[in-house]
Amino acid sequence: MRLAIFASGNGSNFQAIAEAVKAGRIQGEISLLFCDKKEAYVIQRAKDLSIPVISFSPKDFESKEIYEAELLHLLEEEQIDLIILAGYMRIIGPTLLEVFSNKIINIHPSLLPDFPGLRGIKDAFESGATTTGVTIHYVDDGVDTGPIIAQQSVEIEADDTLADVETKIHAIEHKLYPEVLAQIIKTQQGESCS
Numbered sequence: 001m002r003l004a005i006f007a008s009g010n011g012s013n014f015q016a017i018a019e020a021v022k023a024g025r026i027q028g029e030i031s032l033l034f035c036d037k038k039e040a041y042v043i044q045r046a047k048d049l050s051i052p053v054i055s056f057s058p059k060d061f062e063s064k065e066i067y068e069a070e071l072l073h074l075l076e077e078e079q080i081d082l083i084i085l086a087g088y089m090r091i092i093g094p095t096l097l098e099v100f101s102n103k104i105i106n107i108h109p110s111l112l113p114d115f116p117g118l119r120g121i122k123d124a125f126e127s128g129a130t131t132t133g134v135t136i137h138y139v140d141d142g143v144d145t146g147p148i149i150a151q152q153s154v155e156i157e158a159d160d161t162l163a164d165v166e167t168k169i170h171a172i173e174h175k176l177y178p179e180v181l182a183q184i185i186k187t188q189q190g191e192s193c194s
Ligand code: GAR
Pocket: 007, 008, 009, 010, 011, 012, 013, 014, 086, 087, 088, 089, 107, 108, 109, 117, 118, 119, 120, 170, 173
């Protein structure tokens, strides 16, 4: 199973997945990291792990369609089976979705459908919610609306700061995402062998 990971920022989820692959807990190969932000720290993480990096921005193209067509071309060239979004802060458009239907997975730092969008942790914290969590889901054409694969909740204690909640969420993400991906890949490999 050839995997492409898309990320835009720090890359701690990318790192957790890469370590699970290296340890043999995920039966796949990370063929490439795609990053839409040339200064993102995730690029350094990939270099340190000797994982090939491709980086360009939609701003380098005339339209989102052309940006995604370029990406699609690269993904097809690399014979990618599954796209894993790990802090990729863009909406996937129809150019990629049509070809990779049910083959794009995302992690989101809230219990969807609550608090979709770019600030899942902060929005939950500021709402006064006492429970939030992590959701892993297939990507569809909405914003964090695709079919849910797994969720795990976490309590927001009365004396928690935003940073405390972020720390708790990330700890869950780094364990849950590799576990869920391992299971999905195992299931898909079983289906393609039968
Ligand atoms: C993660 O918390 C992930 O759930 C979130 O971005 C963070 C990336 O952290 N994704 C979204 O908010 C998507 N809407 P990382 O770069 O350290 O993996």
